[in-house]
Amino acid sequence: MPEGAAINEMFSGIAGRYDCANHLLSFGQDYGWRRVLTKMVKQRAPQDVVDLATGSGDVAFALRQRLGPSVNLTGMDFCQPMLDEAIRKQAQRQPVTNIRFAQGDCMALPLEDASADAITISFGVRNFEDRQRGFSEMLRVLRPGGAVYILEFSQPYSWFRPFYYLYLKAILPLIAGIATGKKDAYQYLAGSIESFPARPELSAQLKEAGFAEVKATALTFGIVAIHEAVKAR
Ligand SMILES: C[S@@+](CC[C@H](N)C(=O)[O-])C[C@H]1O[C@@H](n2cnc3c(N)ncnc32)[C@H](O)[C@@H]1O
Numbered sequence: 001m002p003e004g005a006a007i008n009e010m011f012s013g014i015a016g017r018y019d020c021a022n023h024l025l026s027f028g029q030d031y032g033w034r035r036v037l038t039k040m041v042k043q044r045a046p047q048d049v050v051d052l053a054t055g056s057g058d059v060a061f062a063l064r065q066r067l068g069p070s071v072n073l074t075g076m077d078f079c080q081p082m083l084d085e086a087i088r089k090q091a092q093r094q095p096v097t098n099i100r101f102a103q104g105d106c107m108a109l110p111l112e113d114a115s116a117d118a119i120t121i122s123f124g125v126r127n128f129e130d131r132q133r134g135f136s137e138m139l140r141v142l143r144p145g146g147a148v149y150i151l152e153f154s155q156p157y158s159w160f161r162p163f164y165y166l167y168l169k170a171i172l173p174l175i176a177g178i179a180t181g182k183k184d185a186y187q188y189l190a191g192s193i194e195s196f197p198a199r200p201e202l203s204a205q206l207k208e209a210g211f212a213e214v215k216a217t218a219l220t221f222g223i224v225a226i227h228e229a230v231k232a233r
Pocket of ligand 1: 008058123
């Protein structure tokens with residue numbers, strides 16, 4: 001698994017152009033993935049929500065829109081330049097979205113035990129230095145009956161695999177290199193996606209970490225998935 005400091009440095013290098021590259025390289029699919037994610041979170045009627053690895057804040061903004069103004073919302077990331085983007089975007093939004101953006105490492109979250117009803121993390125878990133430690137931290141911070149929603153790349157349906165990996169390995173780094181000037185970051189992306197566990201394995205890892213129930217939902221031919229993992233009451 002990647003080293004946290006190297007990941008932090010890599011995101012610092014692309015922070016200013018992250019959003020643009022994200023929408024471009026996912027062909028705008030990221031908007032739809034966030035819509036599904038926020039709908040699932042709303043079903044839990046949470047009062048305190050944390051978006052981990054919030055980056056430039058798009059999931060946090062989508063949560064605010066879906067959940068309304070009365071929900072307490074925190075966006076947390078260990079990379080200050082990515083958080084600066086989120087803070088800059090929040091300042092431009094009207095009406096102001098009232099999200100608390102704060103620095104924090106998912107390996108040791110600066111959050112109280114049992115202080116959140118729902119945690120979201122989108123395209124962050126794949127970069128964890130120690131996945132089990134990250135899951136334990138989420139479990140600690142959740143209230144009993146609360147849930148974590150992990151939106152992450154997954155393994156696509158088998159018929160789609162050849163096209164997808166051709167795109168990821170040959171085409172995406174080229175386009176991303178032009179859009180961000182950092183081709184290496186996107187070569188890392190392809191490798192990290194290929195070695196990331198498929199839905200049954202990730203579900204098993206979440207159970208191993210202590211979550212009581214886990215449900216995986218595949219989206220866009222399985223290239224991404226949302227794992228909903230519930231802490232026992
Ligand atoms: C691919 S971006 C995703 C940003 C946002 N969630 C989204 O969906 O657009 C990954 C983010 O995870 C953050 N990250 C990775 N490992 C982290 C950790 N251990 N603690 C906190 N943030 C982390 C990075 O700094 C980066 O901002």
